[in-house]
Each structure stands twice: as C-alpha cells, then as structure tokens.
Amino acid sequence: MKEKIIETSIELFDRKGFKETSVQEIVEAMGVTKGAFYYYFKSKEELLRDICLTYIEDLLQQQERILRDENKDCTTKLYEIVYMLIHNIRTRRKSARIFFREMRHLHEEHLQEIKAKRRAFRENYQKLIEEGIAEGEFKQTHTPHMVTFGILGITNWSYYWFNPDGEISEEKLAEIYVDLILNGIKNREGK
Known part of the structure; x- marks a missing residue:
C-alpha cells in the first residue's frame, strides 16, 4: 500500500x-x-520527503558503484555517470522533476537532509574531476567545482526535455554530453 x-x-x-x-x-x-x-x-510533506530522499539516495548509490570501479579511468567513469543520469529519465523522470521542482516545499529539517545527499553527489563528481586532472586525463586550466556545476546543469535539466524514445538514444546523448564536456564545440580543424 x-x-x-x-x-x-x-x-x-x-x-x-x-x-x-x-x-x-x-x-x-x-x-x-x-x-x-x-x-x-504523517503528512503530505513527509511523503514528498520520502519521494525526494528515495530519488537522491538511489542516484548516490549508482554513482558510488561507478566510482568504486578501479578498472576504469576517469573519462569512462564520467561517461557512465552521465549515462546513468540520462538512462534514469526513462524510469525516474517524474521523480526527478518532483525532486528539482517540489523540494522547495520541504520543511527546513527535511530540506537539509536532502541537500546533504545532493551535496554528496556533487562532491563525488568533483572528486572525479579532480582525480582526472591529477591523472592528466582532464585539463588543469579549469576550476573543478565550476566544471562540476556545469556538468550537473547540463545533465539535470535533461529531465525536462529529453525523450528516451526519440530520435537520439540515451547512449548517444551521453556521448554528446561527454564530448561537449571534454572537448567543447569549437571545430579545431577549421578556421
């Protein structure tokens, strides 16, 4: 029930x-x-808390599983986390929209609990970027926390517009995002 x-x-x-x-x-x-x-x-607000908490805890578990894999480099882990977020749109789109849109209705105590989990997700991403810089996979010219916020901005808003059954697959969108993150959009071969 x-x-x-x-x-x-x-x-x-x-x-x-x-x-x-x-x-x-x-x-x-x-x-x-x-x-x-x-x-x-006890209340509708407690129900909202459970929805938000379940959503972010599930993402955190998936992210941590990817990050623990010592056989993968930082670029592969970055792709897998981006793909995981895009793939979750198929099954968790409504929960994601509720998480981002309705979280503001939580009382401060519950809001802080959710924000702590959200912060952990962001910090895990940032550690991956920092590790990639230290390993020489990613550019040292960018500030890791700004790159992290940029990646989150790109992926998080996909819940509002991406259609997993549309013309671009989940895998292809993850590839596009990771290429954009790692290489930008400037044509280095042209003018």
Missing part, C-alpha cells in the same frame, strides 16, 4: 504540482480512505 501511495502521488505531483495536490485527491485516485494514507505518512 505504501508503494501504491508513493506511485499515485508521484503521478499527481508531477501533473498538478505538490501544493495543488491534496491528500484527498491521492486517496480518491487510489480508492482508499485518508486513514490508509495516514497509516504510512
């Missing part, structure tokens, strides 16, 4: 927004009573 509440809420929050969705609408969509909702969640 808890998972069904979460799934139904993700659908409604994505379509209508967190503020505009009531607990009554959630339970009506499920055909249950408010008592069923309140058995699992």
Whole structure:
C-alpha cells in the first residue's frame, strides 16, 4: 500500500504540482480512505520527503558503484555517470522533476537532509574531476567545482526535455554530453 501511495502521488505531483495536490485527491485516485494514507505518512510533506530522499539516495548509490570501479579511468567513469543520469529519465523522470521542482516545499529539517545527499553527489563528481586532472586525463586550466556545476546543469535539466524514445538514444546523448564536456564545440580543424 505504501508503494501504491508513493506511485499515485508521484503521478499527481508531477501533473498538478505538490501544493495543488491534496491528500484527498491521492486517496480518491487510489480508492482508499485518508486513514490508509495516514497509516504510512504523517503528512503530505513527509511523503514528498520520502519521494525526494528515495530519488537522491538511489542516484548516490549508482554513482558510488561507478566510482568504486578501479578498472576504469576517469573519462569512462564520467561517461557512465552521465549515462546513468540520462538512462534514469526513462524510469525516474517524474521523480526527478518532483525532486528539482517540489523540494522547495520541504520543511527546513527535511530540506537539509536532502541537500546533504545532493551535496554528496556533487562532491563525488568533483572528486572525479579532480582525480582526472591529477591523472592528466582532464585539463588543469579549469576550476573543478565550476566544471562540476556545469556538468550537473547540463545533465539535470535533461529531465525536462529529453525523450528516451526519440530520435537520439540515451547512449548517444551521453556521448554528446561527454564530448561537449571534454572537448567543447569549437571545430579545431577549421578556421
């Protein structure tokens, strides 16, 4: 039942927004009573916290699994993390949009918990960039934390426009992004 509440809420929050969705609408969509909702969640805000926390913790686990692989260089790990984020659009798009759009509705205590996980994700990315610089794979001329924010900006907003079933595959978009990150768009062969 808890998972069904979460799934139904993700659908409604994505379509209508967190503020505009009531607990009554959630339970009506499920055909249950408010008592069923309140058995699992103290409030709608606690439900939002769980949705956001589940989303970022899953990404962190996937990222850390990639980073722990000692058989891969930094460039490969960068590609795999970018691909992981793009691939998650197919299954987690609505959760991602809720995470980025609705997180602001969390109370300070819950917001800080989510921000700490988000910060850990960013810091893991930055360590990868720093390691790539130290290993000579990435340019030393760029500030690692600015590169990290740039990568996050490029990948995070893909949840709003990328269609995994469209003309460009998840793999191809990840390749485009990593090429853009590593090489830019300037034609070095031309003028």
